[in-house]
Amino acid sequence: MSPHADSPDGAADNHSPAIQQACPVFATDCLEDSHFPELENRSHLRYTPDDELYDLVCVGFGPASLGIAVALHDTLESRGPPIDVPGLNRSPKVVFLEKQHQFHWHAGMLLPGAKMQITFMKDMASMRNPRSEFTFINYLFKNDRLAEFANLNTFLPQRVEYECYLKWCASWFEEVVSYNQEVVKVVPEKSSTSNGKFTTFVVTSRNLQTGKLESRRTKHVVVAAGGRPNVPPPFPSKHSKVAHSSRFSHVYNKLLPHTQHPYNVAIIGNGQSAAEIFNFLHIHYPNSRTRLLIKGGALRPSDDSPFVNEIFNPARVDSTFNRASELRASSIREDKGTNYGVVRLNLLEHIYETLYMQRVRYGNSPEAEVHWPHRIMPYRCVTEVENSPVVKDGVRLHIRDQSPLYLSEVPDATETREILDFDAVFVATGYHRDLHETLLQDARHLMPRGALNDAKWEVQRDYRLHFADNTVGDDAGVWLQGCCESSHGVSGFPLAQFPAYGTSLTRSGI
Incomplete structure (x- = not known):
């Protein structure tokens, strides 16, 4: 399963937040x-x-x-x-x-x-x-x-x-x-x-x-x-202000060096890594404006209930391998909710409380939501990435907004286009696991x-x-x-x- 985790809230300070340091281990070259x-x-x-x-x-x-x-x-x-x-x-x-x-x-x-x-x-x-x-x-x-x-x-x-x-x-x-x-x-x-x-x-x-x-x-x-980190089109694989989530703790304090600065940051993805980064930035960069862009309508919880978790029992591999290919593909799609594009429930609840308090502070209308520091923006798809003409060394995202098709209160709504500029973009879009094909x-x-x-x-x-x-x-x-x-x-x-x-x-x- 995914190694990522539930992240409790914490207090921000004026210094760059400390990422947990791994325990040291001495490395040895091939010796006699x-x-x-x-x-x-x-x-x-x-x-x-x-x-x-x-x-x-x-x-x-x-x-x-x-x-x-x-x-x-x-x-x-x-x-x-x-x-x-x-x-x-x-x-x-x-x-x-x-x-x-x-x-x-x-x-x-x-x-x-x-x-x-x-x-x-x-x-x-x-x-x-x-x-x-x-x-x-x-x-x-x-x-x-x-x-x-x-x-x-x-x-x-x-x-x-x-x-x-x-x-x-x-x-x-x-x-x-x-x-x-x-x-x-x-x-x-x-x-x-x-x-x-x-x-x-x-x-x-x-x-x-x-x-x-x-x-x-x-x-x-x-x-x-x-x-291998998956950075899907249209995101560039090498850009000074676009980073995959796998590099987050190595690069965030270089891209965002001042914790009190009002940075604009985008996070792409709807899984555990995206949610952890979104929550981390809210806690440690209190003046930032973060936007979590997700393709679906909501963040969904991971299913770690005991009966469902039996799919990870070693004995299940035999039946899965011997299943008809169409049935196997169908069951694997059904099992995705245990590990892919999902978030641990207590982190979801913490993020929801964060957004709720913004409703208290800034207002609960759609007009007020535009001014919330931290937003989850559903039904969004990035179609183009370019250098920002308004944010120094920043990134401009061209976004297809399909939320009116799902959330509009009026009939016959159509999708719209958005252009947003950011100081940094973190792409939490998973991994490729096919290195053997190359080797x-x-x-x-x-x-x-x-x-x-x-x-x-x-x-x-x-x-x-x-x-x-x-x-x-x-x-x-x-x-x-x-x-x-x-x-x-x-x-x-x-x-x-x-x-x-x-x-x-x-x-x-x-």
Whole structure:
């Protein structure tokens, strides 16, 4: 589910509001094994030189890959090295390639006071192995806060604490993570003894510190790189005053440096991130004028009721995957209300109270609403974006206003056009989760039906990419994590199976 959260109100001051700072974690370059004994927490996974053949290369080191690392550690912990799997009499050779310079989890939306939307029990291990070293409960115990957390009487920790927990888990695996590595392609390669089958893959990445390309060979690849920010047309992908919500906490105090200034700010979107930003600006920029532009008629609450929440149970994946395609697509659309374009109810209620107090202060008529500092503007669609001629370095939005079609009290109303100028625009329009299509461009000839122009990679029940028959060896493959919703449902990335390890690797329900 979405990592974003319920944001309580708070007091503004004359200083730029402090975004929660993630807990520090030291980053380690790929070093020889002898460089690591001083690590306080050290996993059972060991460093492998880049010129050796890996058993597994993971693209990305977010929660999905971290869950895989934890599951591998727990497997080795319970069985004891060497791992008891036929054909593998040693610990697996694993590396995680991460684009960021250290572990981060949605740091761009780490807002003050924000809480998790899901129970801490869906952490890195509890649902798979509650006795694991890596449960959130054990993290609290190790940091001497278990009793105090219990006194909070909540299943929803603040996001800043959960970020610290994830970083604590990640710190165990420093010697098998290579940061500043942006993976650019994954290419299958044949072996001279493979009867014409592809038995390994070459994973090429760009070292963001040196700019040089690096290659690693592996039998298995997991693509778990997370989502890429979706900035839809007509918004420019690169503009000094237009930012995606994923960058909010990194850029807001640069775009809006003075908290008492009467900035004009637009937020685009109708989900949790948009609502959090709208609420944050109201609290910390009391003289600002904010406009939340939404396509629909109202912000809607997320459905986290217990029966509906059963769609996230791992057992639901089988029935979803085996469902007829039309029925599966229909049920996935029905399930969207749990996570997409929706807002946690208590944040909705807080925002509604904010707008209500504006009715008290400024008046309750449509004429008075125009002068409210903070407005939700429904049935709006941005059609054009350009530099503002009236706001210095600002942005002008051309907007199609369809609200008269739905809200007018007179018959035969027509849509209108608006032109609004802003100091900054924050676009909270979700993410693309299709990086594997780009990374595997050079492998499209191995698709079951050939490299058709509009073909998309298909995935099997075990999250393994479906290659054409007899093209890829049984002890090789590519798995996807976090981008299988259309086939596995909204909870469609809790399991990844790797035959070489003889175990199911379970990640959290985040």
